[in-house]
Amino acid sequence: EVQLVESGGGLVKPGGSLRLSCAASGFTFRSHRMNWVRQAPGKGLEWVSSISSSSDYKDYADSVKGRFTISRDNAENSLYLEMNTLRVEDTAVYYCAREGAWYCSSTSCYFDFWGQGTLVTVSS
Amino acid sequence: DIQMTQSPSSLSASVGDRVTITCRASQGISNYLAWYQQKPGKPPKFLIYAASTLQAGVPSRFSGSGSGTDFTFTISSLQPEDVATYYCQKYNSAPLTFGQGTKVEIK
Numbered sequence: 001e002v003q004l005v006e007s008g009g010g011l012v013k014p015g016g017s018l019r020l021s022c023a024a025s026g027f028t029f030r031s032h033r034m035n036w037v038r039q040a041p042g043k044g045l046e047w048v049s050s051i052s053s054s055s056d057y058k059d060y061a062d063s064v065k066g067r068f069t070i071s072r073d074n075a076e077n078s079l080y081l082e083m084n085t086l087r088v089e090d091t092a093v094y095y096c097a098r099e100g101a102w103y104c105s106s107t108s109c110y111f112d113f114w115g116q117g118t119l120v121t122v123s124s
Numbered sequence: 125d126i127q128m129t130q131s132p133s134s135l136s137a138s139v140g141d142r143v144t145i146t147c148r149a150s151q152g153i154s155n156y157l158a159w160y161q162q163k164p165g166k167p168p169k170f171l172i173y174a175a176s177t178l179q180a181g182v183p184s185r186f187s188g189s190g191s192g193t194d195f196t197f198t199i200s201s202l203q204p205e206d207v208a209t210y211y212c213q214k215y216n217s218a219p220l221t222f223g224q225g226t227k228v229e230i231k
Binding site for chain 1: 125154156158160162167168169170173174177179209211213215216217218219220221222223224225
């Protein structure tokens with residue numbers, strides 16, 4: 001059974017930092033691109049960042065570029081999101097999501113499994 | 125960047141009604157479009173990929189169609205358990221933008 005379990009969320013002051021983790025199990029982690037998606041309270045889904053299976057390629061939403069860093073450890077089956085210079089508008093539930101493997105574009109795919117999410121609150 | 129526009133933003137329909145949601149891309153994305161269902165307090169659930177291919181285990185009352193810039197998501201016979209917010213998402217290339225969502229309620 002595919003499982004994605006996020007951790008590391010919490011309350012942080014504006015300008016602060018936080019590192020989110022996503023522990024993956026039940027599939028061959030090193031074979032899949034992975035993503036972070038966030039959802040502000042009462043709002044829609046916002047894609048945050050993607051990382052290729054071997055970490056060669058990383059993409060970021062403009063809203064987090066230069067402040068957030070995505071990484072992964074295939075030996076540990078883990079995905080990470082380092083978040084720096086946090087802003088009030090970064091407050092959201094952050095989801096880890098696995099990209100599928102059937103009928104994908106040359107660079108991206110749909111998200112076939114999602115974690116339960118971890119809440120990040122940026123407030124003074 | 126390509127924008128994804130969903131309509132309507134919300135709808136209310138009776139049990140058994142046919143429900144249709146549209147998603148429009150500001151530029152062509154071939155059929156690299158997915159649909160998700162999200163119930164309150166839960167993560168999104170993946171429903172459809174390649175614009176029209178149902179993920180295994182998804183009820184057949186759900187369907188999708190379209191290519192290029194215009195896409196449609198349909199629930200053929202609305203059930204109480206279908207109350208949720210539905211999102212489209214482009215995945216031809218980054219940014220992997222979502223539509224703003226359509227909230228479906230029972231009348």
